[in-house]
Amino acid sequence: VRKAVKLAVVLVFTITLAGAIFSTFLHTVQLAGADGPDPKLLSARLGNDDGFSLVVNYSGDYEGSLEPCG
């Protein structure tokens, strides 16, 4: 009986731990999907390729900042 109880406790503990790990993994995957770039929005940002030949991308007033404030 003691052996059976011990086995049951170990089994329950293992299942709980596995469930927690799987749940965390699932949550991480979901978050990554939610935070990743949306293909539709990206397509809107890029616009159509209607045959343009040359692009000039221009900037100004970076003020020494390589990244946005927050």
Added chain:
Amino acid sequence: MGGLARRVGYSNELSKLTSGQVPILQVDAGHFFSDVVGEKGMATDTRIKNSWMLRAFAALGLTAANVGFRDIPYLSMVMESAGFEERLKQYPALGALVSANVEPADASKRGFKPYVVREVTGGRLGSKPIRVGFLGLTEVPATAKNVKGRWILDGFAIAEPVAVAAKLVPELRARCDLLVVLAYVDRNTAQRLGTTVPGIDAIVAARQYNLYNGVDEAGDAVVVYASNQTKHLGELRLYRDEKEPAGAISNYIHRDVPLDAAIPDDPATLKLVYDARAEFTRAQRDARLVGDTPEEAKAFEEQRRLLAVQSPFAGAERCASCHVQEYAIWKDSRHAHAFKTLEVRQRELDATCTPCHTVGQGERGGFRDARLTPQLVNVQCESCHTPGKQHGDKPAAGFGAVPTPATCVKCHNKSNDPDFEFASYWEKIKHGNGLAPAAAHSGH
């Protein structure tokens, strides 16, 4: 919004869209360096930040970067003749700087190329390369000093930009098919360049412009405006007319591309950005380290106490002693946690960010840093209502500082917050007995 990693990420995606058939030229119209200079000159952390901008420009493969007058404080150091060749090897982007109207006042500094011409080939440009010329100009700032008829700023002489353009544009026009002026100037000067100097195809202007989302036409030139801090990336898409001779550009489309979460970061550039952040944050923290001897710690505490006592700002906690309801509304708002958004990104020491996340930075007795003036972090009552300590001492005397929507857009401008719309935003922080903001404090 914004950031160099997204800019490169956008460029990668655009290249995929066109199957690599379309050349993408990267240029900057000026004010890429921080010009924050304290009593002891430019601080180490600011110099580090600027040096990373040079590394980033090299990684971006910039064709031309125009010297704006606000770049000159840092350039006065890195363009020193002594040791310049070594610095050029370390920072090749120094070779991409252009300016037609900024020149060394004497031999102690190196100068810039007035313009560059880039021969561009691409699958859709025909057999003959197209030559694109970029000429750089800046306006003369009010801080320049007139010395014997020349406007001098930190060892450089700055000539009147329109007169210089009139002299150099014909020369450049003969060498290129498409002539673009990069100009750190106000809107009137940008338009004057187009209307008075023939031969310019496009003028790319910067001068801390809010998002304009359009173009001006001036003479034969189109004028476009770079949005402040490049939270939107400016773009000209150019079209070649098949009927025209090879190389001729006949049409354009202008776009302001929001550099938001829809754009994936370029991984290599993101690493560079993180490395830059780590180095300059370390330098900022070192600069603010308080000595560990009891005397040094005591001196720091005394400095902190004096700053608080002498400041005309009272802090939200003091306002709360009378304005209980308003304080409660503020406490639940995002304004009350504005500093946290900087801390999460390790930007809490960045002077380009903190003014919109604190109280009174740059004003007498305003925010200095989170250790020296901890009572002034976050956007508080006095960020909008102006200093209130005097009012707290004598409430009966009244308090006239009533904010208007114009107060909000100092930070909620189109670059920082393109979706800002006063009526709905006001609802989130509505206070003052539910009256309109203009009447909210009439009881004082």
